[in-house]
Amino acid sequence: MGDDILDAITGRSTGTTVVTVERGQLALFASAVKDPSPIYRDPRAAAAAGLPGIPAPPTYPFVMGNFGAFPELQAEGGGSDNPMAEVLGPLLAGGGIILHGEQEFTYHRPVYAGDVLVGRGTVADAYRKESKGRTMTFVVVDTVWSDRETDEPVCTSRMNIIHRG
Amino acid sequence: MGDAVLYYEDVHDGDQAPVLTHVLTRTDLVTYAGASGDLNPMHHDEVKAQAAGQPSVFGHGMFSMGLLGTALTDYVGIGNVVRFRVRFARQTWPDESLSSRIVVTGKRTEGDQHLVDLDVRLLNADGEEKVVGEATARVPARG
Numbered sequence: 001m002g003d004d005i006l007d008a009i010t011g012r013s014t015g016t017t018v019v020t021v022e023r024g025q026l027a028l029f030a031s032a033v034k035d036p037s038p039i040y041r042d043p044r045a046a047a048a049a050g051l052p053g054i055p056a057p058p059t060y061p062f063v064m065g066n067f068g069a070f071p072e073l074q075a076e077g078g079g080s081d082n083p084m085a086e087v088l089g090p091l092l093a094g095g096g097i098i099l100h101g102e103q104e105f106t107y108h109r110p111v112y113a114g115d116v117l118v119g120r121g122t123v124a125d126a127y128r129k130e131s132k133g134r135t136m137t138f139v140v141v142d143t144v145w146s147d148r149e150t151d152e153p154v155c156t157s158r159m160n161i162i163h164r165g
Numbered sequence: 166m167g168d169a170v171l172y173y174e175d176v177h178d179g180d181q182a183p184v185l186t187h188v189l190t191r192t193d194l195v196t197y198a199g200a201s202g203d204l205n206p207m208h209h210d211e212v213k214a215q216a217a218g219q220p221s222v223f224g225h226g227m228f229s230m231g232l233l234g235t236a237l238t239d240y241v242g243i244g245n246v247v248r249f250r251v252r253f254a255r256q257t258w259p260d261e262s263l264s265s266r267i268v269v270t271g272k273r274t275e276g277d278q279h280l281v282d283l284d285v286r287l288l289n290a291d292g293e294e295k296v297v298g299e300a301t302a303r304v305p306a307r308g
Contacts, residue, residue: 025200032200033231034187039243051244058234058246062227066202100226104250110243158250 006126006137009083014121014141017065018073018148023054023113025067030057053112061105061145061155065119073116083123084139084161091137091163101138102160108153116148124158137163171241173272173279173306182240182267182283187232189224189261197228224257229296233287236265241281241302251285251298262290270299279306 030040035057038045046054056064088098111117125140143157187193194208203225206213214222230251237246257263264287271282280301287296 028200029231032193032197033228033235034185034193035235035238037238037243049243055244057231058238058249059227059231063201063203100253102250102252103227103230104248105246106248107246 003128005087006128009087009123009139010126012083012123013081014083014123014143015081016075016121017069017119018075019064019117019119020068020070020073021056021064021111021113021115021117022068026054026056026060026113029060029063033057033059051110051112053114056111056113058105058107059103061111061143061157062103062159064111064117064145065143084141087126087137087139088161088163091165094165096163096165099162099164100159101162102158104158106156106158108155111145111154115154117145117154118148119143119145135165137165139163171281171302171304173281173304176269176272176281176304178269178271180269182236182265184264184266185232185236185239186262186264189257189259189263191222191259193228194222194224194259197225197231201225201227203227221259223259226253226296229253229257229263229287232263233265233267233285233296233298236267237283237285237300237302240267241283241300241304245302245304246300247280247303248301249285249298250300251296254294254297257289257295263287263295264290267300278303280304 027041039049043054121141121143124142127138129136139161141159145155146153198204198209208222208225211222266286268284270284273280281304283300285298285300286294288294
């Protein structure tokens with residue numbers, strides 16, 4: 001595989017997902033990351049902390065596409081695209097493993113229970129490096145989550161996925 | 166936890182956040198798998214993990230970042246993180262004791278915002294770095 005394919009996927013959309021953020025899911029996730037704070041469980045505690053609603057733990061945006069992406073929320077014909085799989089699928093078929101190399105979140109405001117958010121993903125970069133005799137293929141995907149009502153950005157997630165051959 | 170407010174005036178270079186320590190269990194991995202929707206068997210199925218050449222199941226990288234996120238919000242306050250970035254340096258294993266190490270690296274104002282920059286790490290009991298990164302929080306000023 002030449003690097004043409006890496007150039008070809010850079011800038012491509014990974015699709016659009018609309019999610020609703022549910023309170024029960026936030027409490028469950030907070031427990032899973034060992035945070036017992038009542039702010040994630042009781043709206044009175046959240047209000048006492050000056051927050052307008054029950055917030056999501058900082059890393060929740062990484063997983064929120066796995067929940068609450070109900071069919072009626074999705075735009076007609078929106079669909080998703082998977083340029084990352086086009087690169088990593090054939091590489092993985094030839095062996096090696098997939099690693100999560102880096103993760104970054106930029107928060108414009110906290111995510112709150114009840115939010116309906118639109119996530120738009122783009123391949124920000126794709127490149128190869130040689131390391132200790134192995135070929136490492138990096139794919140960087142940015143997902144920008146915006147408030148569906150106001151269209152204002154809420155959180156940007158940057159994920160760096162590595163195939164190590 | 167989460168109750169004490171961190172004020173800008175009280176933050177200084179080199180300040181360390183309270184350390185959060187947690188011993189990783191297989192139950193944690195199953196709980197995180199369910200709560201995150203990440204059902205990669207490497208994190209919950211010992212048979213498949215060993216068949217793939219791993220000594221046992223191992224932790225989700227995002228569990229490590231999530232645990233570090235808990236330590237971070239314990240210090241700066243829930244809802245105050247504006248940026249959080251990490252590199253996943255090493256796998257985590259059941260029975261490892263994982264501890265946060267969060268150190269203030271600077272503070273600054275941007276417009277009317279009071280920002281604190283932090284070096285954030287998660288280490289095991291031998292000091293091996295599992296997750297290394299940085300974060301920025303917007304904190305209140307006494308002003």
